Amino acid sequence: MFTDGASNDEGAGAGLKITNPEGQHFTYVLRLEFKSTNNEAEYDALLAGLRIAKKLGARHLEAHVDSMLAANQIEGSYDAKYDKMASYLAQAKALMATFATCKVKHIIRSGNKEGDALSKLAAVGFEHLAKDVRVEVLAAPSIMNREILVCSETGNSWMTPIINYLARGILPEKKSDARKIRHKALNYTIQGDILYRRSYLGPLLRCVDTQDANYLLR
Structure with missing residues (x-):
């Protein structure tokens, strides 16, 4: 799973892609309708991805996030000093514990181009797009x-x-x-x-x- 969160003056969003052992890709764009920092958006992207992966029936999960803060807090090398970060960390660990195995790894942004693009799309103020548009892929004419x-x-x-x-x-x-x-x-x-x-x-x-x-x- 690859996740990314983004926050700017227009809003916040998250993008994620999950690939199963058969090579199928599940891609999601999430619009966050609340104020969020970049690190909070990163955590929301990860938490959403964990919930979706669970619903898809995943038992073993390897999650790649481009937030060094989130990755290091989950690993234990960074402390969650603020209450909000501590709550995000506790929720992430609780969801991770529901899998047979679950690892979270830091990935640089250049290695997560799809997630980065999706999160930026979701962070843009596109009210009409968010409400009215559904994206499907046509494999043939x-x-x-x-x-x-x-x-x-x-x-x-x-x-x-x-x-x-x-x-x-x-x-x-x-x-x-x-x-x-x-x-x-x-x-x-x-x-x-x-x-x-x-x-x-x-x-x-x-x-x-x-x-x-x-x-x-x-």
């Missing part, structure tokens, strides 16, 4: 990607292997197919017997059956 999240009533669809794996732990016998399903299933979750696709910067996307899909399209 829309005219070439016609896949729709639709399930047929027979229950035999592209979603069936994903549901079988998430709900029952059942994988295809062929190893290559099993590997693909494991990788693809990381983007989905089941809640209340309903399959959803994860949306990093928005709500979960519900997969609907043919009847509901036709209704929605009309």
Whole structure:
């Protein structure tokens, strides 16, 4: 995990990127709607990253922060002299203890360019952007990607292997197919017997059956 916090006259923000063992990247921009120093924003970025990593199911985490103060306070070589810093430090250690292993390392800003850019974006006063814009990534032109999240009533669809794996732990016998399903299933979750696709910067996307899909399209 790479985190960075930024504070200026217009506001404060945090940016973070989490990469799992399969190489998937989860990127977040956080707008801090309260007064914050650079070091406090750095801590808020780290704490937010720890909470998100926990929700993603991480057990072993290596966090890189560009705040030398935060890294050294967590390591124990610096003291947290002020009450606010002591509270941030205590919260960070409490969250770190919920992982099987968790290390926090200092990284220079040039080695954390993405986090730095994200935190600066979030620190800018962009009220309309923060409220109205959701960012998604298109991997191919829309005219070439016609896949729709639709399930047929027979229950035999592209979603069936994903549901079988998430709900029952059942994988295809062929190893290559099993590997693909494991990788693809990381983007989905089941809640209340309903399959959803994860949306990093928005709500979960519900997969609907043919009847509901036709209704929605009309």
